[in-house]
Amino acid sequence: MSAAIDETMGEPVTVTPIIKGKPNFPGTPEPDKAVTVIAVFMAKAETTLKSAGRVAGGIELSPLISTRKPVFEFDRNALPWPILQGYRVQLCRTGEVFEVTDIKPDSVARICVHVVQLGRAKE
Incomplete structure (x- = not known):
C-alpha cells in the first residue's frame, strides 16, 4: 500500500x-x-485564533489568521538512516527547505514527519 501512495x-x-x-x-x-x-508532501490549511479582536485605525481586526501545517510522509524503508529532529527536507520541485520538528510512525508502513519552513513560502 505504501508504494501505491508514493506512486x-x-x-x-x-x-x-x-x-x-x-x-x-x-x-x-x-x-x-x-x-x-x-x-508525500501535504500543507494542510488551518485557521487559528491569534488573539482577541483588536482595533487599528478605527477598524476592528479579525482575531483569526490562516496558516498551514506542512508534513512529509515517507515509506518506512525510504531512507538509509533514521530521520531525526533538525534534519532538512527540500522539495525538489520548488526548492523550498523545511526543518524536521517531530517524527511519528503511522503504525503501518509510513513515517509522518512534521516540519517548519525555513525562509519564505513560494506562492
Missing part, C-alpha cells in the same frame, strides 16, 4: 542530515550525506 502522490525530496550544534545553536548540514527519495 500516486509522491514527489522527489532531498533529505540532508545535520551534525548537532551546541545547545541553542543550529546544527551544520552534511550535504555529502544527503539523499533524494520519494515522499
